[in-house]
Amino acid sequence: MPLINPAKQLYASMDIENLDVPVKRSDSKGLLAPTRNAMAKEQDPRTSQPAFKVGHHMLLLRKERERLKNV
Amino acid sequence: MFDAPIPGMSLTHELGARPWQSPPQYTTVDEAVEYYLERMSTDEFMDQMADVLEMNIPVTTLANTIQLAGVMDGKHTVDVGMLVMPLLMEMIMLIGDNAGVKYDTGLTDAPNNTTKDTLIEAVRKEMQQKIDESEEEPEAEEEVTEEEPKSGLMARR
Numbered sequence: 136m137p138l139i140n141p142a143k144q145l146y147a148s149m150d151i152e153n154l155d156v157p158v159k160r161s162d163s164k165g166l167l168a169p170t171r172n173a174m175a176k177e178q179d180p181r182t183s184q185p186a187f188k189v190g191h192h193m194l195l196l197r198k199e200r201e202r203l204k205n206v
Numbered sequence: 207m208f209d210a211p212i213p214g215m216s217l218t219h220e221l222g223a224r225p226w227q228s229p230p231q232y233t234t235v236d237e238a239v240e241y242y243l244e245r246m247s248t249d250e251f252m253d254q255m256a257d258v259l260e261m262n263i264p265v266t267t268l269a270n271t272i273q274l275a276g277v278m279d280g281k282h283t284v285d286v287g288m289l290v291m292p293l294l295m296e297m298i299m300l301i302g303d304n305a306g307v308k309y310d311t312g313l314t315d316a317p318n319n320t321t322k323d324t325l326i327e328a329v330r331k332e333m334q335q336k337i338d339e340s341e342e343e344p345e346a347e348e349e350v351t352e353e354e355p356k357s358g359l360m361a362r363r
Contacts, residue, residue, distance in 0.1 A: 142266035143313055146292045185235035185286075189293050192239060196296040203303045 151197060154190045225280030238282045238290050242272075246297050255298060256305035264312025265302075269294040 181187050232238045273287035302309040
């Protein structure tokens with residue numbers, strides 16, 4: 136049985152082009168603005184997923200590669 | 207094909223004697239990513255990787271080899287290695303782009319109409335052998351001696 140390299144399938148399945156990274160909302164900085172909402176969820180649950188973290192890293196590296204190509 | 211392990215080969219050592227049979231050094235993807243990025247960011251590694259990419263070795267093969275070495279060294283599990291592999295590919299491609307090397311990603315299927323160099327070499331050797339044989343044959347024919355003229359009483363003149 137031949138050895139199979141799963142790298143191609145893994146790379147294709149990451150689909151980082153459609154990875155939507157949650158944008159942090161800029162909180163209002165007024166004196167009466169609530170500093171912290173205890174009931175609100177701290178972060179998007181997707182961001183704690185390992186594949187999401189890897190995808191985020193990949194996106195940064197991809198941007199750097201594109202920057203190098205455009206120079 | 208002949209590099210495949212023989213049945214029962216995994217049982218020839220005591221259980222736990224191999225690095226991958228004990229708990230891994232990096233248990234999470236974050237730790238593994240940090241380990242690889244730090245290691246791959248060194249000048250020495252980048253120079254070596256650029257050399258390897260110039261040899262036209264696919265990025266997929268390199269990434270798989272690197273993560274497999276990590277598993278065998280007991281750095282992380284196979285699962286973490288699978289998750290990290292796309293990142294390794296992206297990092298290798300970044301190194302290649304940074305060094306200005308034209309590399310093979312391994313993501314596209316190899317075209318079937320290309321002929322391998324080894325096949326061309328085999329055909330060339332075969333043809334050369336045939337040419338050598340055909341050059342040797344005429345020398346053997348020259349050895350045939352001419353018939354001596356008959357000088358008997360009954361010989362035709």
